Amino acid sequence: MEKPVIILGAKGIAQAALEIFNSNDVITYGFLDEDASIHGTEINEVSVLGHTEDEGFLKLIGKKCEAFVAVDDNKYRQFLVKMLQDNRKMQPVNAIHQTAYISKNAAIGHGNFINAKVTIGTSVEIGGHCILHTGAIIDHQAELADFVQVGAGSVVNSGVKVGKGAFIGSGVTIVSGVKIGTNARIGAGSVVISDVEDGQTVFGNPATAIKK
Template identity: 70%
Template sequence: MEKPIIIFGAKGIAHPALEIFNSHDLVVYGFLDEDERLQKTEINNVAVLGGPEDEGFLKLIGKKCEAFVAIDDARYRASIVKLLNERRKVQPVNALHRLSYISTDAAIGHGNFINAKVTIGAGASIGNHCIVHTNASIEHNTRVGDFVQIGAGAVVNAGATIGDGTFLGSGVIIVSGVSVGKNARIGAGSVVIADVEANQTVFGNPAQVIEK
């Protein structure tokens, strides 16, 4: 990756994403964020240039710059990815921390944020635009969908399946072979020993469904 990177979003994972790219000696051109209060400020000497739909900066994507989407909210992240796909015909790049371990036999899609000390085992599959926080472990032969967020220290054991849009809080344990449906939410510290249906929220040890 030789082109400079424009980071979409200037909050949340934006600063650690900048650190990751700097550690790989990659140039970050700047940030774009919809919050006007952040525009014309700096993060570690890198400017917040304007908004994410500013055509003057968007036109650089795919020609002179790459893009990375550093937005925690999965729905908003998806809207920015769609903008980049449709208007610039590009996929965001991955931000992979030097201190992460990714098996040579694992498959990883586009636009993922993989922080320090994350382990991704042999035969694991990570989709697109996921956020995997520090010290999370994704064991062998797991399947993680798109737009999944996995909290710090979470463990997804071998053969588990995590559906698109799912949120796993910090310290969550998913037992081997368990399937978690799309857009489920797993509360921090929960131990999931049975399948979770799509759109369910569960919490506890063992995890129980939280009625809305």
């Protein structure tokens, strides 16, 4: 990546994203964050320049800078990605840790956060703007739609299909062939042995639906 990157968001995964870009010798121009109280501060010697929707800084994106959206909240993450696509006519870049293993036969979209020791197997398909935390395993022929989050140490086994916006907590195991619905949520440490419906929250071993 020749251009420096602006990181939208300065909390949550933002510092980890900065570490990833530093390790790949990519210069971070600065952070943008909606929290005005941290504007003008520094994170590891990189300045929080202003608001995530500040046109004065956003106009640099696509011309002088790339962008990465480092926001954990899925709705706001989707809003910022759409803003960049509509207003700047560009896609956020990927942040991929040097220790991640990605098969040459895997297909990966834009704007993904892939942290240390993540393993992505052969023929895996990952959409855009997903968050894969440390040590997550996405086994061969699994499919992750856009805006999926996978917690640290989770195992998504072969042939699993995960719908858009699904959240998979830390230490989860999803057995082969299971389908996880759009915006479904899986609690930390769960073992998922059957399909999860759209919008459903499950937890436990074996994972069962939590009544709202």
